Amino acid sequence: MSEGETSDDPDRGTDRSTRYVAGALIAGVFFGGIGGGVAFPTLPALGEVLGIAPILVGLILSANRIVRLVMNTPAGQILDRLGTRRPMLVGFLLQGCAPFGYVLGIHSGLVPVLDAGGVFLLSRAVWGFGSAFVFVGAFSTITRVTTTENRGKWVGYMRGGQSLGFPTGLVVGGLITDTFGYTPAFLAAGAAGLFAFLVAFAVLPNIQPTTGSRSGLTDLPRMIRADVRIFTVGAVNFTVRLLFAGVLLSTVVLYAQQNGIEIAFLSGVGASGIVMALGVLCSSLTTVIVGSISDRLSNRALLTLPALAVFGCGFALLALVPTLASTLAGVALIGVGVGGSNPPLLAYLGDISPDNDTGKLGGVYNVFGDLGSSVGPLVALPLAEVVGFTVEYLACVGLVVFVGVLVAATLFGESSTVSSRAIPGDD
16 A cells, blocks of 8 residues: 555554554464474474375475465455455464364374375365465455554564464474374364464454455456566565475474484474574564564665575575584574565565555465475475585575575665555556
8 A cells, every 4th residue: 555545444554453453463373373383393204204205295395385375366355355354264264173184194094085195285285275364364454454654563563473373383393292292293283273263253353345446366467567576575575485484494304313403302303393493483573673674764675685695694504514503593594584574575565555456465475475385395305315405505595695686676776665556457
């Protein structure tokens, strides 16, 4: 929504409306994120337990993102037309049910029609379907109740709170798996997800769709071509999610095991959960801080290059110094880079999004991110077996440099707080 644009909602952008909406969202997505976090320190190690090939493990890790990749823009259109409450509640419910499918996968004899791999694939697909409505709905809701003057701050708070559930799940997953086994870890994730649904049902407000003309899904390619900034924001999200959620979180368990990285009494699985939690925690804390800083700048994209530089340094450290101390430092730097790049660009997209198409453009943003997250595990695990972690992580550094050049070439000449309104179909 551009500067000077008006809204029928008199409370739009006020502390009263934004605190209520953000608080409701944070409470729900925190517990929903626990279920997603539990999966990463446990699922990569299931290959040996269940006799699943590495490529299938990578496909299981990517299944939720592949489904979400397909559902993001349709979910955005549904949110634009129906409002936010009902679609998001469906999403929360599906996220809560998915971890119980993991339990069926561990005990695959309970589902004779599918083998263990098939059950895990289906469960991850259900989680991806639900998360499309939750993630796009959260962006759409925050964007519609903020203005360009405070959007960065509240996007940062929302994204920071949203991601805090994930490191909690990483720790819970690693500790419960090490102590009690896989089944109790998955049951805990399911219980947290269902609690998130109950919280959302009790407090989630309904942000009604705005009136006026809307662009259809078939208009999205034209909208992206008309404003190169949309493509660049999406490309950065693609790269960050490819390397963080795709490569790092899919390989850090095996990286820790191969290099003998252990923490106290924890094995490689438990230690990797702590390491991943550190990265996501650093991302969450940086997200909260950077969002507010971006509101003070004429161009939010100015924060992107230093964030990408820190992001790339983290991968370089992992590649060159495989010790416990350097692993913790490298993952922390990667987390800071993720947190430093995400809120400014997401708020930037909200600044240039027409109200009638906020959901769809939020879906476009997630499409780029989920494409990266989906490709990452499919490539990362097999590639690590062929070239090793050093070469793979150094290649990640090269990709970060490339996308940094793209940002400098396309975003630095534009003010993020004054939209050019170059998107077709906008009134």
